[in-house]
Amino acid sequence: MDLQQMRYVVAVAETRNFTRAAERCSVVQSSLSHRIAGLERELGVRLFARSSRRVELTGAGAAFLAGARECLAAADRAAADAAAAAGVVRGRLAVGVIVTTAAVDVPELLQRYRARHPDVRVVLRSGRSDELAAAIREGDLDIAFLGLPQDQPPSGVETLVLDHDEHVLVVPAGHRLAGAARVTLRQIAGETFVDFAGGTPARAQSDQAFAAAGLTRDVAYEAAIIELMTGLISRGLGVGLLPSAFVRPLASHSPGLALVPVVDGPRRIEYLAWSRFNPSPATRALLDVLGVRGRA
Structure with a gap:
């Protein structure tokens, strides 16, 4: 199996549709379907239950999906680390923000970040402070802007008080x-x-x-x-x-x-929060844009 097959499986699992998955991966549907069928033969299990109207993960598919995501994340991180060693920041940066963020002008910040690091794909997610902190701990987010009661700082993440x-x-x-x-x-x-x-x-x-x-x-x-x-x-x-x-x-x-x-x-206190465990080059680059040096 190869990384591309894993990407196809993840795309189908997330879209629940072979056509939309093929569009996301920029391939024709027949090629995507053929590669997934080949992977299923190689593994000896069905990853998806299919009908004319529905596509769902099987139990084996759900088990495979978790490992596939971990492998893809590791591969993406390896590529980003290699590029960073050569002085180029690449990869993906997942940013979380609460709707009442006030300490930082997030759109302006991301504009400056893109100007410095155009090869990074930035994704933005809005949510509750506790959900965003949990997503950082679980590796689903790289960095987030939080607002919490003054006696309840976020746990399990690196933080900086913004305001x-x-x-x-x-x-x-x-x-x-x-x-x-x-x-x-x-x-x-x-x-x-x-x-x-x-x-x-x-x-x-x-x-x-x-x-x-x-x-x-x-x-x-x-x-x-x-x-x-x-x-x-x-x-x-x-x-x-x-x-x-x-x-x-x-x-x-x-x-x-x-x-x-x-x-x-x-x-309340507004925080900047990011992973305590080996922040990605893209995360370190955002901290640098914010003027937060030596913390990651």
């Missing part, structure tokens, strides 16, 4: 508190809230602050999209607590929103 921030109260412009100089959690505990989904790190920051103050609140609207959250707030359906560094630029362009400092509100 400390505090949440502000976000209310509709006509709200009774819109012009207040500051508020306390007790003053706003009776409001209806818009927040992130329960159990997420973004939600935990506010939940923990209210719990520490011995207060409860009503979260009627849960969302993961900031535009939806601020839209609900601007229409008077609730109020929210969001990181100040992130929400202030949004509010400056949204006349329907007002921001109010919260005396005892949530605090």
Whole structure:
């Protein structure tokens, strides 16, 4: 068997379709199907269960897929390391980012990175801080921008603190508190809230602050999209607590929103996180673009 056959298997497993897999691999479908059939004969097992409408991994195929991904990742890393030794950064860089990242202008950063290292394929994934940290530990991400409660740093990854921030109260412009100089959690505990989904790190920051103050609140609207959250707030359906560094630029362009400092509100820390185990040349190159030297 060879690496190309493994790439074909991974492509079919991920797309569940031979035609789309062939398109991804830039080959004709007949060639891809022939190579996979040959691999199945060589292994003596069926990797895929096929019908006219469905393609699914068999048990043997699922077992093969895990090893194939590891082999391909090792081969890609070997090629990237060889290129780096010659002074050229190549390969793949998987970057994770939370939706409320504010300490770094990620699009601007990736633009500078591409200008320096055009041979690196950058992929971007958005998600929760805990999910992104876990993906780094599992090798699915190389580096990520996280935001967590100040007493809950990420574990099992290398980190750099990028910024400390505090949440502000976000209310509709006509709200009774819109012009207040500051508020306390007790003053706003009776409001209806818009927040992130329960159990997420973004939600935990506010939940923990209210719990520490011995207060409860009503979260009627849960969302993961900031535009939806601020839209609900601007229409008077609730109020929210969001990181100040992130929400202030949004509010400056949204006349329907007002921001109010919260005396005892949530605090969070933004982190840059990456693998503790042998970061790739592409990861080291991004750290260099960020000015983080000698940490990887």
